Each structure stands twice: as C-alpha cells, then as structure tokens.
Amino acid sequence: MNTDGLPELTDIGIKCFLESAPLYSKKSFKLPPEPREDLRINEIDSFCEICEQKRPFHDSTLRSDRVAGAKAALMAFQQLRTGKAGFSFTCVSCKKSNRIYLLEQTVDDETITIQKYGQLPRAGIPRDKTLQKFFKEDRDNYEKAVICLSYEYGVAAFAYFRRIVENNINRLLDLLQEDLQSSGGDQETFTAIQSLRDESPMSEKIKIANLALPGHLKPDGLNPLGKLYQVLSEGVHNLPEEECLKKAKAASECLAFLVSELASRKEHRARFKSSISQL
C-alpha cells in the first residue's frame, strides 16, 4: 500500500479511532519506526452515563491477557501483526461503566489498517438540541442527515443537509434580520439579506451572502452563511464520497453555529428586556 499522506500510528490516532469511528469503518496508518507489539492504549475519554459527564476511561483488560502479552513480548519483541484485538476500558470515577471495542488489524510491510467490528455499549448519535428545535418542521430530514453523518455515508449526508438548508434558509434569514433589527445593525446589511430571498443566480447569492453578515457572526472572518449558499449551489452527482462527507460536516457546523448563536442572542435579549422592564 502507498504510504503517502497516511498518518503514523500513534496512541492518539488509536484513541480517536476507538472513540469516534463508526462500526465497520476502516483507517490506515503508517507503521511507526519504533516497533510496537500491540494496539493497546491506556486511556480513552467517553461520556459516562453513571457520572453523567465526560470522564477518562482506563484500560481494564484482564490481567492474565497482559501477563501473556508481556511474556510473548519478552520472547520476541516484534512489530504488530495481522490479527484481532479486544479492548476494555472502565470509568476512572465510578469504576462501573465500561467501554468495549473489537478491532481487526491488517498489517503489511509499512502500513496497518484497522477496522472496528464491535463496540459496547452502542455509540450514541450526537444530536444538537438547538438544531432539533430549529428544524422541528424538518425533523425527519435532520434525523436522517445526522445518522448518515455518524456512519460516514457522505453522499447521503450531503444530500440530506442540502435539502435541509434549502427548506430552512428563509427561516434562517428571518432570524438574521430579526437579530440585525434588534441590535441596530446597518440598513445596508439588512437590505442585502433581504435580497437573498429574490430570484437570482446562485453565484450572485453566494457573493451577497459572503458580504452580508455582521462581524459577530463571522468568527475569524469565516462566513457561515456564504458557506451554506455554497452548499446549495453544488450538486451531489460528481463529488466523491469523501468530499461529500467534508461538505456535509461543514454544512452541519455552519448551521449549528448560526442557529445557536442567533437563538442565544435572542434569548439574552428577551431576558434582558423582561428584567429591565421590572425595574
């Protein structure tokens, strides 16, 4: 296998893979220069359902396995070989909650490919509460988009996110204009956002969207509205799976940022108004 562009196998790489790779997904790494006998790592992080927060989980693989492993290592210290590996981690705080993973590894001269073929408990699919609320009319599509994203089904995820953006872009513009009006934003921006509702070529809309956001909605100059119009302008047909996955993630991030930012500003305004009116 060609090793160009492959990351080197490290504890952090294994940790990320265990924590977040979907079941049956594969990832390839360059073998490290220092031979490593197995894929074992000491710690992962996970949301503990007993502690009700994110906690470190430590390797709790049975001792006898480790002794056997150590003996084998003494006899012949060698690089990883093709085979299977099981992992068990326990929450360091409650010592009750466990995470179990099964991996298959395929090793050749310079590379290792790992596949996750088992995981307990079943991984939760992350859903953004603010987005769920915002997409209440489009709940079904949002649910499908999130599931496709979590399984890394890029083409499908991108198609669903594109549909969601299409269906909800005007509601997003409503929120934006409301925000501008209450914060005394300038008329020019307001008019620019209004013009995005008109029939005009998508290339024109991208241009306008890229200029029409106030500074507080453009972290480090990145314009999430422009990105969303970009998403609307692109067809799924010609894009490779990986590219679709990237775009679906970008759409998801842009929506989450804009919707949550606008919603929390709206909430703060309402709270301030109600408290000041009582004085």
Ligand SMILES: [Zn+2]
């Ligand atoms: Zn715990």
